[in-house]
Amino acid sequence: MPSVPEDELEANIRLAELAKAIAHPARVAIVRLLMRQDGCIVGDIVDELPLAQSTVSQHLKQLKNAGLIRGEVDGPRVCYCIEPGVVMLLKALVKGL
Numbered sequence: 001m002p003s004v005p006e007d008e009l010e011a012n013i014r015l016a017e018l019a020k021a022i023a024h025p026a027r028v029a030i031v032r033l034l035m036r037q038d039g040c041i042v043g044d045i046v047d048e049l050p051l052a053q054s055t056v057s058q059h060l061k062q063l064k065n066a067g068l069i070r071g072e073v074d075g076p077r078v079c080y081c082i083e084p085g086v087v088m089l090l091k092a093l094v095k096g097l
Contacts, residue, residue: 011093011096014089014093015090015093015094015097017066018066018067018068018086018089018090018093020066021062021063021065021066021068022063022066022068022090024059026049026051026055026056026059027059027062027063029048029049030045030049030056030059030060030063030069031063031068031069031082031087033045033048034069034080034081034082035082035087037081038081039072039079039080039081040079040080040081041074041077041078041079041080042056042057042060042077042078042080043077045060045080060080064080066086067083067086068082068083068086068087068090069081069082069083070083
């Protein structure tokens with residue numbers, strides 16, 4: 001069996017990580033919501049989804065850990081927004097399949 005080039009192996013690993021991060025309908029909905037806006041506070045996201053605040057927070061954490069979103073503290077709130085470079089990377093990795 002031929003060996004996989006190092007850069008392709010790294011791309012496979014990163015694609016798998018990003019795919020896992022969006023592998024839930026609620027996380028896809030969060031990404032879509034954030035892509036339509038410049039930013040969004042947690043409360044706005046909860047208002048858009050039929051999920052509890054704690055569930056939304058868990059999904060946000062997974063998206064943030066994958067690098068797809070970032071959260072900035074704004075007083076007592078956290079403002080979440082898309083990381084455009086990572087979304088572009090995800091698109092490129094999927095396109096390269």
